[in-house]
Amino acid sequence: MSKQKNRNDKKPAQSNHQSGKPNKKQGPAKGKPKGGNPKNSSPNARQGGPKATTAKVTCSRxxxxxxxxxEWEGKQLEVAHLLPGETAEVRVSKKGRFGDAELKRVLHQSEDRVEPPCPYYEQxxxxxxxxxxxxxxxxxKQNTVDALMKPFGKPEPILTMDHPYDYRNKSQMAIGRNKDRQVIGGLYAQxxxxxxPMDRCLIHDPKADEIVQTIKGMxxxxxxxxxxxxxxxGFLRHVLIKVGQTSGEIMVVLVAASPIFKGKNNFITALRKAHPEITTLLLNINKRNTSAVLxxxxxxxxxxxxxxxxxxxMTFEISAKSFYQINPAQTEKLYTKAIEMANLTGKETVVDAYSGIxxxxxxxxxxxxxxMGVELNQDAVRDAIRNSKRNGVKNARxxxxxxxxxxxxxxxxxxxxxxxxxxPPRSGSDEAFLSSIAKLKPKRVVxxxxNPETQARDLKYLTKHGYAVEAIQPVDMFPQTYHVEAVAKLVRKEKAGKR
Structure with a gap:
């Protein structure tokens, strides 16, 4: 994989709600066990029978x-939706993936447990x-970053969100039929x-989900x-929506299997009448049988x-394929901290690797x-040049x-x-890129x-090649998911000071 970001949206390998950067990961719940205990709906859970056994376990971390x-019979198992200190009954599959167990019910609950507000959470x-x-x-998330960054210093307290819902400015819903041949729209199961099928995802922008429901009904x-x-x-595969959370502008992308759009003009008129807030509408043609959405x-x-x-x-122009951070409120915090760590005085020469748009x-x-912004994706470079001109920036190339x-x-x-x-993307950088930093010898690296796991790996390389970590700041960019971002400041060792 290239070191630069691959910005073509793909169907998630794991879920629809992971980090907005590659590598990317995807009917209403009919009730939950009392006490808010998750009811796993994986294939192994449905099989049960003689291939599985029930065990009583306690979560350690x-x-x-x-x-x-x-711990179970000398083995360490992973159980989704189980919290430290909780005692639970789990189903251990003899046939399933090694190391996994499925939560049946929680016998003793942690004080940190809450009822998931989303009715689709377990599915x-x-x-x-x-x-x-x-x-x-x-x-x-703080503990995760602290543990990974322990060799480099103590991270600052994580920057969280006051309202950790409704934050995604980009959403994509798959369109299909259920077994009764009714049109459905929703996210892929893990x-x-x-x-x-779902009407509302609690981390999507609410207006985006409302528009999808209108399209599905039309x-x-x-x-x-x-x-x-x-x-x-068939024709319609996905509906992708991007919302400018400051501008209020809304893009709707109909991802179709064919360019032949019967009744196009009437459809556009009806959709705009229902949602006059839509500022642009596109048809994207995807005839391929691949994981790519667009x-x-x-x-x-x-x-x-x-x-x-x-x-x-700054004002940024965003296209259907542009990579743009999906949580603008937290991105402001992240970028503010990154610029602060760069210690810019108005004289510095800066190289922005993986510069995107x-x-x-x-x-x-x-x-x-x-x-100097450097990016492998040619479309992103064109977007960056347009954005530079739009903002009247003269000192960026x-x-x-x-x-x-x-x-x-x-x-x-x-x-x-x-x-x-x-x-960089979730996979981090590679040795070729990191060695180029050692050759160029900038005073500071931000x-x-x-993905703090790959970041920790890369920091290990940089600290062996002339740099010291001075500060680490975790940011919760993706509430309700396990993902966490972190920004680290490194300086050439001869310039390194006290933390």
């Missing part, structure tokens, strides 16, 4: 994915922590392409057929084909002497290419950079990560 760890898998209080979620009257993955027949072909049906939003005092590059340009190679070439020409900003 949580994994980094928020699952409870228990969906997109959120993993709704059974934990907000305070407990924050502490869990590790499957089985659609869970399909019958407009004879719009949902796509069937098994037969390859295809390469795109047609603007209404509006300019993009929306704008404001972040860090230029968000952090342009925000940094307000306090830097010059900024964007380059299409591999950031590691770019920095090696800078070093070979005797050029210097004072600061390197890096925001490492923004959506």
């Amino acid at each position: 949580l994994t980094n994915e928020g699952k409870g760890l228990v 969906c898998g997109g959120c993993q922590l709704q059974h934990m209080s907000n305070q407990a979620q924050g502490q869990f 590790n499957t392409h089985q659609i869970i 399909m019958k009257s407009f004879k719009m057929q949902p796509y069937n993955e098994d037969t390859g027949q 295809g390469d072909q795109e047609k603007v049906l209404f509006g300019k084909g993009t929306i704008t939003d404001t972040l860090g005092g 230029g968000t952090i590059s342009l925000i940094a340009s307000q306090k830097a002497g010059s900024v 964007f380059y299409q290419g591999d950031a590691g190679e770019f920095m090696v070439q800078m070093a070979s020409r005797g050029e210097k950079a004072d600061v390197v900003l890096m925001d 490492y923004v990560s959506c």
Whole structure:
């Protein structure tokens, strides 16, 4: 995989509600056991019988994915939705994946347990922590980062959200039929392409879900057929919606299997009448039988084909395929901390690796002497250049290419950079990129990560090659999920000071 971000949206391998960056991970619940104990709906849970046994266990701690760890017959098992200190009955499958058990009921509950507010929580898998209080979620993420970063210093207290719902400015719902041939829209169940019909996802922007419900209700009257993955027949596959949470602009993308859109004009008129807040509507054609949600072909049906939003005092143009942080409120906190760590005085030369559509590059340009953004994705580079012009930025330049190679070439020409900003995908960086930092020898490196595990691995390399970690700040970008971001400040050792 390239070191730069792959920004093409894909069907989740795990759930629909993970971090907005690659590598990406996907009928209402009919009731929950008393006391809010989750009722697992996985295939192993349904099989049961002689292939499984029931055991009484006590949870000792949580994994980094928020699952409870228990001991059983000398083995360590992971149990979703179980909290430390809780005693529970679990089903251990003799045939299932080694190391996993399924929660049947909690016998002794933790004070941190709450009733999950989402009726689809046990079926969906997109959120993993709704059974934990907000305070407990924050502490869990703090503990995760603290443990991973222990070799480098003590992280600052995590920056959480006051209202940890309704935050996703991008959502995508799959469209299909249920066994009664009714049109349904929803998210995929964990590790499957089985659609869970839902009217509302509590971490989506509420207006986005409302629009999806309207579209779903219009399909019958407009004879719009949902796509069937098994037969390859049908028209509408997904509805993707992006909301500018500052601008209020809304983009709706109909992802279809064919460019032939019967009744298109009447459909557009009806949808705009129902939702005049929609500012642009697109048709994306995806004929492929792959995990990619979006295809390469795109047609603007209404509006300019993009929306704008404001972040860090800058206005950004966002296209259907643009990578843009999905939680703007927390992104403001994250980027503010990153710029603070860069210690910019207006004279520095900054390299922004993995620069995407230029968000952090342009925000940094307000306090830097010059900024060079480097990004492998050509579409993202074009977006960054447009965003630079839109904001009247004169001291930022964007380059299409591999950031590691770019920095090696800078070093070979005797050029210097004072600061390197890096925001890699979940897989982190590789040794080729990290070695390019060692060659360029910037005074400071600010490492923004959506995966502290790979960040810790990369920090280990950098601290062996001339750098010291001075500060670490975790940020809860994805409440209700186990994901957590962290930004770290590194300095050349001869410049390293006390924390």
